[in-house]
Amino acid sequence: MRTFDYARAETTGQAVSSADNSAFLAGGTNLLDLVKIDIMRPDTVVDINRLPLKTIERMPDGRLKIGALVSNTTLAHDPIVRSDYAVLSEALLSGASTQLRNKATTAGNLMQRVRCPYFRDGVSACNKRDPGSGCSAIGGFNRSVHAVLGTSDKCIASHPSDMCVAMAAIGAGIVVSGPEGERTIDFLDFHLLPGDSPEQEHALKPNELITHVILDAPIRGNRSHYLKLRDRASYQFALASSGVIVATSGGVVQDARIALGGVGTKPWRASRAEQSLRGKAPTQANFEEAARIAFEDAKAYKHNAFKIPLGQQAIVRSLTTVIA
Amino acid sequence: MSKPNEAKIIGASLPRIDGPEKLSGAAKYAADNHLPRMSYAYGVFSTIASGRIQDIDVSQARQMSGVLDIFHHGHFPTLYRTPSSMEQENKVDETRLPFEDDKVYYPGQFVALVVAETFEQARAAAYRVKVDYASEKPIADLEQALATGEQPKPHGESGHERGDPASAFNQASNQIDVIYTTPMETHNPMEMHASTAMWDDGSLVLYESTQGVIFARNTMAKIFGLPVERVVVHAPFIGSGFGSKLWIWPHAVAAAAASRQIGRPVQLVVPRQQMFTTTGHRPATQQHIQIGTDAEGRLVALSHETVNATSMVNTVAELAGRCTPTLYSCSNVKVSHATVRANIGTPTAMRAPGAAPGLFALESAIDEAAVAIGMDPLAFRKLNYTEHDEGQDLPFSSIHLMEAYEKGAEKFGWSRRNPEVGSMRDGNELIGWGMAACNWEALKQDSEAHVSLRSNGTVYVSCATQDIGTGTYTVVAQTASAVTGVPVDRIQVKLGDSTYPRGPLAGGSWATATVMPAIAKAAKAAIEELKTYATGDDGPFQEASMDDLQFSDGQLSDGNGKSITFGELLKEMKLANADGRATTSGEMNSDYSYNSFGAHFVEVRWDPGISRLRVSRVVSAIDVGQIVNQKTAANQVEGAIVMGIGMALYEQTEYDPRSGLPVNNNYAEYLVPTHADQPPEVDVLLLDHPDYNFSEFGARGIGEIGITGLAGAVANAVYHATGKRIRSLPITLDKLMA
Known part of the structure; x- marks a missing residue:
């Protein structure tokens, strides 16, 4: 850890007028870890825990507005989330541990950094930590926390969040405040593919602060499920996960949402796979075809080729579970 | 000694007697000791796996607030290696001392040690120590080591051969011929390795997370060139070790040396990351x-x-x-x-x-x-x-x-x-x-033990072995209870201190087998001592001979209806306690x-x-x-x-x-x-x-x-x-x- 200035923001306005190279402190579960191992080196840490962003409210149009500081535990157990967005509740509860979920916040989860060991060791070449230095994961160990979708020759780290996978399936807007006012970023545009600049992980501008996530209104008659596959039964980032939402009527799929975790460099929405299901019968063969389509563009690395069939299994089983 | 009572207590299903201390946080582990004027150390660990340190630049780190000293191979006292003998009880697996020279043999090797007023200051400064390495291509693992063509070095004494396995295999009607591999594994006890070291008038006091206070004492005495009387090691509780804490590792040497150099107590906790590099592992x-x-x-x-x-x-x-x-x-x-x-x-x-x-x-x-x-x-x-x-x-x-x-x-x-x-x-x-x-x-091993029957009616037992979370405190209390008939809640067990009678390393599944005979023998010796008092001048049984006296359920009796508890007897005679000491051999038939x-x-x-x-x-x-x-x-x-x-x-x-x-x-x-x-x-x-x-x-x-x-x-x-x-x-x- 290096010394930093500590500031406490009483208002959003104060928060967004912070000095350069500052970091917002919410739950701190990721920020403090990375500061302690010297990977993140903010000059100023701005504590935003006093901002009034801790409520969940149903909006008149049916959408759900979630404050940035709502804890993962609170969100997972919220009655509306449990009844209308089961996939989100299940995703949250499959992540981390009880203690971490109690501290971790909604906005903090959106801002989670990758688990790639070469990013975290402070020494190896890593384009995310030290742009232009190279990617040690390509050609190194890349079994568990590396992606097969959305990778580039600059970075292959997978996005670690479970919550974000569910939100990608549900559809959401991310409300941010900044020096230039408030704007809403579509959830699917928030996280960026690594491309040539893996150090740019999200669409926030300097000093912009996430204030809310607004979930789309639930799809009428939907059933949803989050299935997380990993080596051990708990406390491990997904090797592959699938968040699905399906609405059927008259024996055919009316609407299907499929989002994937553990396999993509960002929370991965499998739109073409969803498209392939619409208007079709919810059969094993159609699920398998959707799963195949979801990974059409996948690129395997030395140790993670198994994530392609594993991700396909996650899709098929999660769809089978909601249809059963 | 009452046989039925022994049968009852040995083999009973008892909760561990140290449980309340652990649950309430009263149990003190190595890093729970915060001594007056204590300082804190943090390591700088090698970020290459093989090579040499060309230069260490501590100038920036040295000026940071709270920093007291920064040790490295160019600034570290000359120490001695331990002979690393199992028989002399000073064994280690890594004989090389920290900061011996400029060579790097493995990643995570200690290359410098920052000592500061606080843990946070030491860590912050450790990140600012600049090490310039001349890196060589490492042999990263077993697979690469086998591929070098280096002839594996036979471990002669552990081999075994009988009959003619090669021709018997060739003639066998069914044959299995396969290769298995197992990876490197890391112990990962909950409690991280930690040393709190202080020097008092040329003697070393070390609170160490160790599975062997006697081994740790003897090893540190060798390394610092001291008679064993001038080293005391405490480990009343450890958060397990699974073998990683059998011997002294470089961090303990570094902490003790730093403490002597700066003239203040030093605490060094090995970060979790370095538990994977510098405190042993199960090899591939x-x-x-x-x-x-x-x-x-x-x-x-x-x-x-x-x-x-x-x-x-x-x-x-x-x-x-x-x-x-x-x-x-x-x-x-x-x-x-x-x-x-x-x-x-x-x-x-x-x-x-x-x-x-x-x-x-x-x-x-x-x-x-x-x-x-x-x-x-x-x-x-x-x-x-x-x-x-x-x-x-x-x-x-x-x-x-x-x-x-x-x-x-x-x-x-x-x-x-x-x-x-x-x-x-x-x-x-x-x-x-x-x-x-x-x-x-x-x-099993040789052991010593001390048992004291005390005038307050309790029994005190001490032995320089350790309870590494396995239940040794409880087993020792049960053994003393079996011999004396005193219930375990009136038996005080003291373990994990090198000043106690010599006890075994807590490893090899031998602690229970080793200490039970020593505790029992010491308890019997204490009872004999009590009988000596009882039959001596002023004793309540001065008319009787020692052989007439029976001891059971904490009472001495003459078989003619007269009996007295040991506590009352000692009190009556104005004696503090009756002590028994014993040595038992680990030799087996x-x-x-x-x-x-x-x-x-x-x-x-x-x-x-x-x-x-x-x-x-x-x-x-x-x-x-x-x-x-x-x-x-x-x-x-x-x-x-x-x-x-x-x-x-x-x-x-x-x-x-x-x-x-x-x-x-x-x-x-x-x-x-x-x-x-x-x-x-x-x-x-x-x-x-x-x-x-x-x-x-x-x-x-x-x-x-x-x-x-x-x-x-x-x-x-x-x-x-x-x-x-x-x-x-x-x-x-x-x-x-x-």
Whole structure:
């Protein structure tokens, strides 16, 4: 850890007028870890825990507005989330541990950094930590926390969040405040593919602060499920996960949402796979075809080729579970 | 001494007496000691795996607030290496001292040490120490070490050969010829290694997280060139060690030296990341096994040859073949061990060293041999059963392995097993049933102990052994209670201090077997001392002779109706206490081979639709002689089973093949079983047959036996479910998908 200035923001306005190279402190579960191992080196840490962003409210149009500081535990157990967005509740509860979920916040989860060991060791070449230095994961160990979708020759780290996978399936807007006012970023545009600049992980501008996530209104008659596959039964980032939402009527799929975790460099929405299901019968063969389509563009690395069939299994089983 | 009372307390099911202290936080661990004027140290650890330090620039770090000093190879006192002798009780696995020279042999090696007023200041400054390395291409792991062409160095004394294994194998009607590998594993005790060191008038006081206060004391005395009287080591509680805390590692030397240099107490906690590099590990092994059987399934040839990776600085052999000469009847056997060097930290003992990886391989290969001839693997083991240690040509002191096979099989329901691969199903899941034998050598050591009967009616017991979380405090109290008849809640047990009478290292499953006789003998000596007082001048029994007096349930009586508790007697005589001291020998009668045995029966569930593998049921029948405490004994076996599941399915310490740097050196990515991974059903059957050829209490020790064979039983169950024979641990889902 290096010394930093500590500031406490009483208002959003104060928060967004912070000095350069500052970091917002919410739950701190990721920020403090990375500061302690010297990977993140903010000059100023701005504590935003006093901002009034801790409520969940149903909006008149049916959408759900979630404050940035709502804890993962609170969100997972919220009655509306449990009844209308089961996939989100299940995703949250499959992540981390009880203690971490109690501290971790909604906005903090959106801002989670990758688990790639070469990013975290402070020494190896890593384009995310030290742009232009190279990617040690390509050609190194890349079994568990590396992606097969959305990778580039600059970075292959997978996005670690479970919550974000569910939100990608549900559809959401991310409300941010900044020096230039408030704007809403579509959830699917928030996280960026690594491309040539893996150090740019999200669409926030300097000093912009996430204030809310607004979930789309639930799809009428939907059933949803989050299935997380990993080596051990708990406390491990997904090797592959699938968040699905399906609405059927008259024996055919009316609407299907499929989002994937553990396999993509960002929370991965499998739109073409969803498209392939619409208007079709919810059969094993159609699920398998959707799963195949979801990974059409996948690129395997030395140790993670198994994530392609594993991700396909996650899709098929999660769809089978909601249809059963 | 009252026999019925002894029978009741030895073998009882008692909660551990140190539980309340641990639960309430009153138990003090090494890093809980915050001494007056204490300073804190943080290491700078090598970020290359091999090479040399060209330059260390401490100028920026030295100016940071709170920094007191920064040590490195150019600024560190000259110390001495320890002879590293088991007999002299000053053994270490890494003899090289920290900061000896500018060479880097492994990643995470201490290259500098910052001492500051606070932990945070020391760490902040450590990040600003600039080290300029001349890096060389490392030998990152066992595979690379074997590929160098370097001839493996034989570990001569551990080999074994009988008969003519090569020609017997060639002539065998059925042959299994396979290679198994096990990865490097890291102990990962909850409590991180920690040293709190202070010097007082030229003497060293060290609060160390250690499994051996006597070894730590003797080792530090050698390293600092001091008589042992001038070193005191405290370890009343440790958050386990699994073998990683048997010996002194570089951090303790660095902390003590720094404390002497700056003239203040120094505390050094090894960060979790460096627990993967500089405090030992279970080394990676490659094991070549050949099994020859005759037409009926009898073993005619058995060969088990192991090579493991050791460090560049010391040779540590992983004796994976240690059970192979013993466990089965076979006339032609060969066992060998050898090492190759890599740029990794020095390996050390990890729970059931040798036997844990060795029985994964042997018990998998036995399963393969049984399957190859269409025989039930349990029937195969029974056919090749022996009650004679053919390796040493001695009978076992006590063996109930056949009973373990039978009781375990019955409890598990083995007879309902359909031998056909993939034939047992439950919904989406394929069910696999596998089994394996366990084996661990029974050992004991010399020990001393002190027991004091006190005028307040309590008993005080002390011994310089340690309770590493296994229940030694409780077992010691039970032993003193058995002899004195005083209930355990009036017995005060003091362990983990090198000033107490010399006690054993808490390792090798020998602490219980070693200390019980010493405690009992000291307690009897205290009773004799009490009788001397009682029959002397002013004594209440001055008319009687010592032989007339009986001591039971804490009372002395003359058999003629007169009796008095020891507390009253001492009070009456104005005496503080009656002391007994004893020394017992670890020597064992050479007419027997001493071993513990057992059998694991394991059920796994494999869901091929989502590639999910879980251990759902374990039945383990364990033959370790007398059970001293049902509760702590079962707890040891249950814990070992869970650790064995980790070994089977999850654990492996990874290093980057190019840089040699650690990859998964944290609790998130180095996987051990979580609560959710505990099998829904675990049954431990403790056979409880006292082994009086081994010791007067007949208890052989129970810390390690439970992990031996477990990974083999899991692998065999996985084969039964999936038809895939995974010969390389851990059995991860990607290996089963391939």
